Amino acid sequence: MLAAARHSAIVAEVQRERIVRVTDLAKLLGVSLMTVRRDIEALDAAGTLEKIHGGAKLPGGAGTHEPGFELKVTQLPEEKMAIAHEAATQVREGMAVGLSAGTTTWALAQLLSVGPRITVVTNSVRIADVFYQGASPSTVILTGGQRTPSDALVGPLATSALKQLHLDVLFLGVHGVDSAAGFTTPNVLEAETDRAFVAAARRVVVLADHTKWGTLGISTIANLEDADELISDDGLGSEARRILGERVGRLRLASTGTARATSSAAARAATG
Template structure:
């Protein structure tokens, strides 16, 4: 941030807000060092920004305001977001697929990227409620057994509703690979689509192992409907953009956290 000793309060607060949004959270001691102001000054700035509703104070720092979203973008719009991170996550997740396994691939653009990585894998049985994921295997002439659940199509080309739910309830998966709209410590895994939330609940119940694929922008986001808690997740695969504090919290809560492109798996109790 450079030499900011003489910054006006408005300039300093704008820089703090930009840092919070860019990194997903900041600590008071980091801001005092970067801005070269007192601890009390930083805390007053955070109080002012919190009163404006643009950030939320937490113990020792601040995070972006979490808003419950009810709007769902279409597949192309989602695919344009963080494409590099999604490719890194997909490559890391592909290494978690057991040979000859029966796996479920839920909807979403990150799971779609994983499907592209799995073309040619031997002996797979794939159940999916994503039209896009099924098309990946069919277009490649892949020999994997691919089962498309059927159901009502969402804006993100995912099939949901009673037909999808009934198909999933009758099946059992070695591993579920699941994309999410949002991940948070309080709300767990969430989506803005109520029917998709119900379908995802059935996926989670039918899987012996749940692997969540979520780039760093999903942390702190809360959709309209939660469908699983962090306690239901066995592995979360994310990217190196995830803030250090979020990594520490997830590593503490989850059996395994994989940071794609940023190091090896972190397990519960690992010093991050």
């Protein structure tokens, strides 16, 4: 196989898996470990991917860029709604449910707003509006705080409010999932607020589509082991499945085929 063809195959594998090992690439390409290492070094020098110990990942370090809600809600709507459907099965009448800010938790709010009567605690104005506009029978507690570009309320007011509460379950949206850094966010204040959410909950369920794997925000919310469950979609790569399966309490993968119509309706509601 020519170098150009190997480089294309390596980049495609990194884009699919987010993080890949040299040994796995060597088996996939049928070449030596030394050849793969040289290819990774060349691709790293070109800025196409990033060389890491024992493998390669998508380029980019710990980020602080935070896309707005309107942009994020248009990304992977089917995957997010499939994850939301899986999460909704865990909610029962009378529960105190935490929903951190995010577009996947917002998708979950769409389902819970027409579900059983619960008490919802959230730091997201968008999520609170879902329940208010739908005339849901549920009680909604919205924290105060400083608003971020992704419409999360963060800072001392939000954190103080959460420290006074107790939740049966927290559904936590995250910016990135990393084997070393854990669950991360690009906003330092949001990380502090999310840590207060985690501390208030008896059970922590992280909602993260497959593109979150290998993405690194500047601040860690929690370690992988702190999640009782992580719900992702069936696009999650094999290496991510192996690592998360070993380190989170439970890894559940949602099928995107069951949520297409619902996700389309939710996206229209966000932009309408």
